[in-house]
Every structure is written in structure tokens, then in C-alpha cells.
Amino acid sequence: MIFALAWAQVRTYPARLLAIIAAVLLATGFLAATATFAATSGEGLRLTAAAPLTTADIVLDAESSVRDPGWYRAVADVAGVRTVDPQFARTVNVFGGDRRGSANVQSIAATPEIRWFHLDHxxxxxxxxxxVADQRTLDDLGVGVGGQLIFRQGDKQPVTVTVTGSTDLEFRPLTGSSFRFYADPSFFAGDVPPAALATVDDPDRLAATIDAVDRALPPGASAMSAAAAADQAAARFAGGNTQLVVLMMAFAAVALLASVLVIANTFHVVIVQRVRQIALLRLVGGHRGQASRMLLAEATIAGAVGATAGAAAGVAVGYLGAALLDISGGGLRVNPLALAGSVLVGVLATLAAAWLPARRATRIPPVRALQEAAEPPAGAVRGGRRLVVGAVVTVVAAAVLAVAGIGASLPLALVGGLLLAVGLLIALPRLIAVLLPSVTWLLERFGVAAGLAGSSLSQNARRTAAAAMAVVVGSALIACLAVAATTGRATIDADLEARYPVAVSARTDGGPISGDTVRRLAAVPELSVASTVATVDARFSDGGKATPAQLAALPTALAGTLAPELAASAGPPIVLLPAAYLAARGLSDGSPVSVGVGNRTLQFIAHASRLADTTGQLLGVTSSDALAAQGVAAVPTTAWAVARPGFDRALLADRVNAVAASDPAVELGGGITEGSDIADVLAILLGLSLAMLGVTVIIALLGIANLLGLSVIERTQEMALLRALGTRRGRLRAMLAIEAVTITLVGAAAGVVIGVPVGLVGVTATVGATATPVIRLPWGQLGLLLLAAVVTGVLASVAPARRATRISPAQGLTH
Incomplete structure (x- = not known):
């Protein structure tokens, strides 16, 4: 009976529940997408990690203490072993076209059956x-089969290699380098292979064969089944998506919270519209529980429809996300329990949101069947005690966040953020409702339409505050992420500039650096000073790993910018040394040191400086004049460059790499080689904040459009009377648009006020212990957020305004 009544209501008035279904769809879709992404990416990472091991029966591993290049050969004589193939790996710099980067070169097994991929060309x-290489690597370098590249390993001479084949692996191998190549074992002459792959004659006797192989191996080497090795590799890499999954779960929780607010507000409006119907049900004998169960049944139906559709959409989105990140090589994977859990969470969230409005419906007396339903005015909004409790919790949270920021404690910042969310959810809706009369007073100054909109918002304060809260939740998260990413990037850039005074260092192995390379570096717009630096081999007293092996002679142009103490020195010559070297020698600033150059011994005064150990080399740095005065000739092997203030780090790195790509004789160092991983993480944060902006806009648009649409139905007589009194259709449209824009702007402004300081505290707590935070606000993104609020409000008012303008003036004379 109850379910039949609920189903009849849903079929008769489906538009009432459209916003509920859409909100549940989005929230459940986020959860299902996260579950699908985790399962698909996990399987893809397992495949990626284990692929090179899938063709072998036994994997042999050698520790770094093994020095014999042929340590694996004795295994070939073990009974039952059919083949043994060493597995080599090298990391090199690769040069192709105008690109250069790090590359991982792995060996191809001599036994064809062991090769884990096939060539396409x-x-x-x-x-x-x-x-040979995977096609993605060749595309990135701009070469094809038959093309030539230059490899350089460490300080060795560059070598030219020819690409003889290509393959499409359908996934990105986890090599830790930008590019991937595969070579014949002869390419690795003189290397000690860290592993080897073996096959056996009888797989049924694999365990016994592994024991025999273990006994034949030298100390420091071991054997295990390829299946076990693949499982270990999969377990090692399958956690690579954990942090992203956690971040996605956090966004899903925010989307779920925003959806709950929209659902609760929608049900509140629906119940206000159906006061007479519910009262009539009570009048004919229905008890309170039946009225409540009917509304919860409607919520269950709407939640089930939205959650089911959201789960289906989430599966597609989750797989698409894994594919875009190149970690879907194992194909689509869906966890049925996680998918069912997502649907269940969507339904339960709908029931939880509808529970309080349904409980209020039970308080409607039967006599209300003879009366009109009216929303209590703003002055009747209760919740003073909740406002006080919420304010107290918010103040405590602010204190905890302040302590976390000062003490650079990320766990304490998380606790403070959780407390702040609780306090604001309790207090903010009441605070917004209390402040609405002031908003009404302000709107009245902007004309009749704005005044009518303000009066409507104030008269329906509770629902207005609830609708605004859905916007607050999303905009606060967006502002927090945007501020954290922007301030984090500014902090990291400032810290790198301080720690790496030389932005770009290009050096050779000892020969003169190309003048053309230096000129091209000097022409890079982001660099303010670029000059050649001469070096000479030098002997320093042993200070352990921090001992320099060369003296660098700074020309006057660089010394004045990077080391004024060298340019201004009128006394004994100064040498700048790594702080770790001085500490290892027990020396302080100003201590005399002796440096051997050739058959001479030079005397200097030592000072600690980052110039001596942040360019990719350990150096003693002095002025070219100081060396020339002592008759020491140095070779211009290096170019140093200083970046302009506020330079774009990514753009500078691209341009410098393009210059260095044409000169394989140089190695790059300096500040541009640092911070790229952190920059990538911050870029992901910025991208996710924009994605979250899109989700928030959609949820807010649906919630506010539904609120206005139901409000138009509820206020039919009021609008008909306005039309009868001469109000034009355009003024009605403006009134509803102003209502919607006011709700979204109030929510967005409150979100920005909350999110900006929380984002700053988060950055301070994260990096405050290692760097001085540099506060920089993303004004563009915050402005975009407010603009999105205005656009969302206008869009949300379109359909309700169309319905309002169709109301006939004569309807104001009927009851």
C-alpha cells in the first residue's frame, strides 16, 4: 500500500524528483568511477610490472655485491634447465630531433621464446x-624505424644508434624514465646483469629445479619462480595509484555531501507543497508512520534510479580515467562488491537526506487539510543553539588550524579541517538564514525585481540557506585546492631559486664547451645572464663524499650576480666550497685552505656557498681574476645561467632542453632539473580543482533549478497576481534570475572565504618545515569561481522563469 502510493506520486510528478535523481547519479557516479578506476588501474599496473616475467619459468636475481658478469652461466648446466638469458639495463641520455631526456635501455633475450613482446615493424x-622501441617513445622523439638517435651514458662518449624496429605495447612500462628502448645483449658489454630469466624442460618439477638452481648460484644471487616474482612485482607497483584513489574518494565524499544537501532541500520543498495532501491522508485515518514511510519510499525509488544510472556512468568514467593515464592495459575491471556498495551508498544517502523532512511531515495535523501551506518567514527560523554550537566548534577548528600552520603539522591540519567542516555544517545554514534580511535590504536598492527576489529569499530562508550550502561545499574545496596549488608552486619556485642560484648549468667532460651552445643559452628569454665558466682539475684535502675535484673560475659578469664576495674581495683570494665539505673538515667560514692545481699549491680563504654543490658538480668556486693572478690556466668547460625573476620553470626547462638536444657533449644541471615531480602533482591539483568546479556547477544548477521550479509552482497565485497588477514577463524572469544568482554568489563567496585560509594552512603545514611559504592567491581561478556562480544562477533560472511567464493573470483570481 505505502509503496503503491509512493510509486503513484513518482509517476504522476516525476519532475519533482528530477534534481534528486540527478544529484544521486552524480554522487554515485563519482563513487563507482573511483572503484572502477582503482580496479582497472590496479590490474593495469600489475600487467605492466609483471609483463617481462610472464615468458619465463625461473627468475634469477643478483645483489649489488655480485661483481662477476657471468654469475648466471652456471645455471645452464643444472639438470632440467633449458635456457638462461641475462637481463641487462642501463639509463642513458637520449638525443633526437629537438628533444632530449633520460631513457631506460633493457636487453632483449637471445632466446626468442623469452621475448615478452612482438615487433609490429x-x-x-x-x-x-x-x-627497438615502443611506438610511443618513437613518436615522442619524432623518429621512425630506420632513424638514428644519440645515446650518452654518464661521462662516456656519445654513441649513435639506429632504430631497427617498433612495437605497440598498449601500456606505458614502469621504467622511471621518459623514454624506453630494447637492445641486443652485446650493447651491454662489460655490465653485470642484475637478473636473468630461465626456462625449464619439465614444469611439473619446477620446485626441485629451483632448489638445484639455488645451489648452483654464487653468494648474493637467488632464484624463485617467475610466477612468484611477477606477484611481487605486481604488489610493489599496484600501490602506485593509491594516493590518486584516496584523492578521488575525497572528491566523491564532497560530491555526496553536496548531493545530500540538494536532496534534503528538495524534499523540504516537496513536503511544503504537499501539506494539504499529507494532512488529508491523516484526516482519512493515516497515521504518522504511514506518511513518513510514503515519503521515504519515494526517496528510495528516486535514490535507486539515480544510483543505478550513476553506477553505470561511473564505470565508463573510471575506465576512461585509467585509459587517459595509460594504466588500463589489463582492460576494464569492475569490482562487483564496490559497485554494489556505491549503489547502496547512493540509496542510503538519499534516505538519510529525506529522513528529517519526512519526520517533519509527521507533525502536520489533519486540520491543515483545510488551510494553505506556508513557509515560515526568516524571523521564524530556529536554530540559535545550533548556531552557537557550530560557532564554538568552528572557533576551536580555527585555533587547531592556526597551531598546525605555525607548527607545520599536516596531521593536525587534517584534524582541524575535519572540525571546521563539522562546525560549518552546523552553523553556516543558520548564519545564512539570519543574514538574509540584510541581503534583502541590499537588493531592494536595485529595483523592483531585485526587491521581490530578496523578499522571496528571506521568506523562504531555510530552503535558501540549504540551497546555498550545496554551493558552499564545492566552492570551498575548489578554493582550497586552487590556493594550495598556486601557493605551493610559488613556495617551491622561491625555495628552488634560493637553493639553486644557478638556474641552468651545461657542462662537458673536460673539453671546451661549444660557443654555439653558450650563445643559444644566452638567447633564451627566461635567462637574464648566461656566461662561460672555466674549470681546472684540483686537489682538495679529503672530506669524504663532499670533496670537490675541480676549481671553477667565475667571470666578472657572473661573480657580480652570483657571488659578490668574490668580486669585492680585496684581500686574500676566496674560494667557495660546499657547506658539507667544510663541516667534514671541521672548518668554519674564513678558514684558510690549500688547493693543489698541477704541481702548485694555492692558498685561499674558504666560505660556504650553494654555488659549490647545486649545479650538478662538487666544485671549489673562485674568480677568474684570482686564478689568472696566480698564473693558472683554466678551460671553459661549463656555461652557467641565471633566470629572470618570476620565470616559468616548465617553459625554461623546455627551451633549455631544446638547446641541449643539439649538443650531446653537455650534461645539464642546476635548478631546472629539480622540482618537476612536485610541479606535476600541483598541476594535477589544479586540474582536479577545475574538474570539481564542473561537478559542483552541475549539482548546484540542478538543485537551484529544482528549488526555483518548485517555488514557482508554490507561488503560482503570487505570480499571477503580479501579472494582473501589470508586472511584465521580463521582470518575472529577472526576479527569478536574481534569486538564483544571489544563492550561488552567497554560496561561492562563503566557500572562498572558507577555502582560501584552509588552503594556505594546508600548504604551510606541508612545506613549512622545509621552506618559507610564499603566499600567492589564484585570483584568476577565484574570479572564475565567482563568474561560474553567476552563470550557474542564470542558467538555473531559465526553466523556472519560462514556467513563471506562462502563468495567466486570471489564475490570481482563483483559489
């Missing part, structure tokens, strides 16, 4: 100067 390499 070309042939396998059969010499030291040949490689």
Missing part, C-alpha cells in the same frame, strides 16, 4: 648500435 637488433 622492422627487425630485432643484432649489434651494439641497434635498438
Amino acid at each position: 622492422g627487425s630485432w637488433p643484432n649489434g651494439t648500435g641497434q635498438v
Whole structure:
């Protein structure tokens, strides 16, 4: 009976529950997308990690203490072992076209059955100067099969290699480098292979064969089944998506909270509209429990429809996200329990949101069937005690966040953020309702339409505050993420500039650096000073790992910018040394040191400086004049460059890499080689904040449109009377648009006020212990947030305004 009544209501008035279904769809979709992303990416990472091991039966591993390049060969004589293939790996710098970067080169097994991929084009390499690569690597470098590249390993001379073949792996291998190549074992002459792959004659005797292989291996080497090794590799890499999954879960929780607010507000409006119907049900014998159960049944139906549709959409979105990140190589994976849990959470969230409005419906007396339903005015909004409790919790949270920021404690900041969310959820709706009369007073100054909009918002204060809260939740998170990302980037850039006074260092192995390379570096717009630096081999007293091996002679142009103490020194010559070296020698600033150059011994006064150990080399740095005065000739092997203030780090790195790509003789160092991983994380935060902005806009648009639409139905007589008194359709549209924009702007402004300081505290708590925070607000994104609020309000008012303008003036004379 109860379910039949609920189903009849849903079928008769489906538009009432449209916003509920859409809100549940979005929230459940976020949860299902997260679950699908976790399952799909986890399987993809497992495949990626284990792929090179899938063709073998036994994996042999050697510790770094093993020095014999042929340590694996004894295994070939073990009974039952069919083949043994060493697995080599090198990290090199690769140069192709106008690109350069780090590359991982792995060996291809001599036994064809052990090769874990097939070539799509070309042939396998059969010499030291040949490689094959995955197609993505070749596309990134702009070369094809038959093209040539330059490899350089460490300080060794560059070598030219030819690409003989290509393959499409359908996933990105986890090599830790930008590019990936595969070469014949002869390419790795002289290297000690860290691993080897073996196959056996009888897989049924695998355990016994592994024991025999273990006994044949030298100390420091071990054997295990390839299946076990693959499981270990999968477990090692499958956690690589954990942090992103946690972040997505946090966003899903925010979307769920915003949806709950929209659902609760919608049900409140629905109940106000159905006061007479519910009272009539009570009048004909229905008891309170039946009225409540009917509304909860409607919520269950709407929640089930929205959650089911959201789960289906979430599966597609989750797989798409894994595919965009190149971690979907194992195909679509869906966890049925997680998917069912997402649907259940969506339904339960709908019931939880509808519970309080349904409980209020039970208080409607039967006599109200003979009366009109009216929303209590703003002055009747209760909740003073809750406002006080929420304010107290918010103040405590602010104190905890302040302590977290000062003490650079991220766990304490998380606790403070949780307390702040609780306090604001309790207090903010009441605070917004209390402040609405002031908003009405302000709107009345902008004309009749604005005054009517303000009166409507104030008269329906509770629902207005609830609608605004859905916007507050999303906008606060967006502002927090945007501020954290922008301030974090500014802090990191400032810290890197302080720690790395040399933005770019390009050095050779000892020969003169190309004048063309130096000129091209000097032409990079982001660099203010670029000059050649001469070096000479030098002997310093042993200070352990921090001992320099060269003296660098700064020309006057660089000394004046980077080391004024060298340019201004009128006494004994100064040498700048790594602080760790001085500490290891027990020396302080101003201590005399002796440096051997050739058959001479030079005397200097030592000072600690970051110039001596932040350019990719350990150096003693002095002035070119000081060396020239003592008759020491140095070779211009290096170019140092200083960046302009506020430079774009990513753009500078791209331009410098393009210059260095044409000169394989140089190695890059300096500040541009640092901070790229952190910058990538911050870029992800910015991207996610924009994505969250889109979700918040959609949820807010649906909630406010539904609120206005139901409000128009409820206020039919009022609007008909306005039309009868001469109010034009345009003024009605303006009135509803102003109502919607006011709600979204109030919510967005409150979100910005909350999110900005929380974002700043988060950055301070995260990096405050290692760097001085540099506060920089993303004015563009905050402005975009407020603009999105205005646009959302206008869009949300379109459909309700169309309905309002169709109301006939004659309807104001009927009852």
C-alpha cells in the first residue's frame, strides 16, 4: 500500500524528483568511477610490472655485491634447465630531433621464446648500435624505424644508434624514465646483469629445479619462480595509484555531501507543497508512520534510479580515467562488491537526506487539510543553539588550524579541517538564514525585481540557506585546492631559486664547451645572464663524499650576480666550497685552505656557498681574476645561467632542453632539473580543482533549478497576481534570475572565504618545515569561481522563469 502510493506520486510528478535523481547519479557516479578506476588501474599496473616475467619459468636475481658478469652461466648446466638469458639495463641520455631526456635501455633475450613482446615493424637488433622501441617513445622523439638517435651514458662518449624496429605495447612500462628502448645483449658489454630469466624442460618439477638452481648460484644471487616474482612485482607497483584513489574518494565524499544537501532541500520543498495532501491522508485515518514511510519510499525509488544510472556512468568514467593515464592495459575491471556498495551508498544517502523532512511531515495535523501551506518567514527560523554550537566548534577548528600552520603539522591540519567542516555544517545554514534580511535590504536598492527576489529569499530562508550550502561545499574545496596549488608552486619556485642560484648549468667532460651552445643559452628569454665558466682539475684535502675535484673560475659578469664576495674581495683570494665539505673538515667560514692545481699549491680563504654543490658538480668556486693572478690556466668547460625573476620553470626547462638536444657533449644541471615531480602533482591539483568546479556547477544548477521550479509552482497565485497588477514577463524572469544568482554568489563567496585560509594552512603545514611559504592567491581561478556562480544562477533560472511567464493573470483570481 505505502509503496503503491509512493510509486503513484513518482509517476504522476516525476519532475519533482528530477534534481534528486540527478544529484544521486552524480554522487554515485563519482563513487563507482573511483572503484572502477582503482580496479582497472590496479590490474593495469600489475600487467605492466609483471609483463617481462610472464615468458619465463625461473627468475634469477643478483645483489649489488655480485661483481662477476657471468654469475648466471652456471645455471645452464643444472639438470632440467633449458635456457638462461641475462637481463641487462642501463639509463642513458637520449638525443633526437629537438628533444632530449633520460631513457631506460633493457636487453632483449637471445632466446626468442623469452621475448615478452612482438615487433609490429622492422627487425630485432643484432649489434651494439641497434635498438627497438615502443611506438610511443618513437613518436615522442619524432623518429621512425630506420632513424638514428644519440645515446650518452654518464661521462662516456656519445654513441649513435639506429632504430631497427617498433612495437605497440598498449601500456606505458614502469621504467622511471621518459623514454624506453630494447637492445641486443652485446650493447651491454662489460655490465653485470642484475637478473636473468630461465626456462625449464619439465614444469611439473619446477620446485626441485629451483632448489638445484639455488645451489648452483654464487653468494648474493637467488632464484624463485617467475610466477612468484611477477606477484611481487605486481604488489610493489599496484600501490602506485593509491594516493590518486584516496584523492578521488575525497572528491566523491564532497560530491555526496553536496548531493545530500540538494536532496534534503528538495524534499523540504516537496513536503511544503504537499501539506494539504499529507494532512488529508491523516484526516482519512493515516497515521504518522504511514506518511513518513510514503515519503521515504519515494526517496528510495528516486535514490535507486539515480544510483543505478550513476553506477553505470561511473564505470565508463573510471575506465576512461585509467585509459587517459595509460594504466588500463589489463582492460576494464569492475569490482562487483564496490559497485554494489556505491549503489547502496547512493540509496542510503538519499534516505538519510529525506529522513528529517519526512519526520517533519509527521507533525502536520489533519486540520491543515483545510488551510494553505506556508513557509515560515526568516524571523521564524530556529536554530540559535545550533548556531552557537557550530560557532564554538568552528572557533576551536580555527585555533587547531592556526597551531598546525605555525607548527607545520599536516596531521593536525587534517584534524582541524575535519572540525571546521563539522562546525560549518552546523552553523553556516543558520548564519545564512539570519543574514538574509540584510541581503534583502541590499537588493531592494536595485529595483523592483531585485526587491521581490530578496523578499522571496528571506521568506523562504531555510530552503535558501540549504540551497546555498550545496554551493558552499564545492566552492570551498575548489578554493582550497586552487590556493594550495598556486601557493605551493610559488613556495617551491622561491625555495628552488634560493637553493639553486644557478638556474641552468651545461657542462662537458673536460673539453671546451661549444660557443654555439653558450650563445643559444644566452638567447633564451627566461635567462637574464648566461656566461662561460672555466674549470681546472684540483686537489682538495679529503672530506669524504663532499670533496670537490675541480676549481671553477667565475667571470666578472657572473661573480657580480652570483657571488659578490668574490668580486669585492680585496684581500686574500676566496674560494667557495660546499657547506658539507667544510663541516667534514671541521672548518668554519674564513678558514684558510690549500688547493693543489698541477704541481702548485694555492692558498685561499674558504666560505660556504650553494654555488659549490647545486649545479650538478662538487666544485671549489673562485674568480677568474684570482686564478689568472696566480698564473693558472683554466678551460671553459661549463656555461652557467641565471633566470629572470618570476620565470616559468616548465617553459625554461623546455627551451633549455631544446638547446641541449643539439649538443650531446653537455650534461645539464642546476635548478631546472629539480622540482618537476612536485610541479606535476600541483598541476594535477589544479586540474582536479577545475574538474570539481564542473561537478559542483552541475549539482548546484540542478538543485537551484529544482528549488526555483518548485517555488514557482508554490507561488503560482503570487505570480499571477503580479501579472494582473501589470508586472511584465521580463521582470518575472529577472526576479527569478536574481534569486538564483544571489544563492550561488552567497554560496561561492562563503566557500572562498572558507577555502582560501584552509588552503594556505594546508600548504604551510606541508612545506613549512622545509621552506618559507610564499603566499600567492589564484585570483584568476577565484574570479572564475565567482563568474561560474553567476552563470550557474542564470542558467538555473531559465526553466523556472519560462514556467513563471506562462502563468495567466486570471489564475490570481482563483483559489
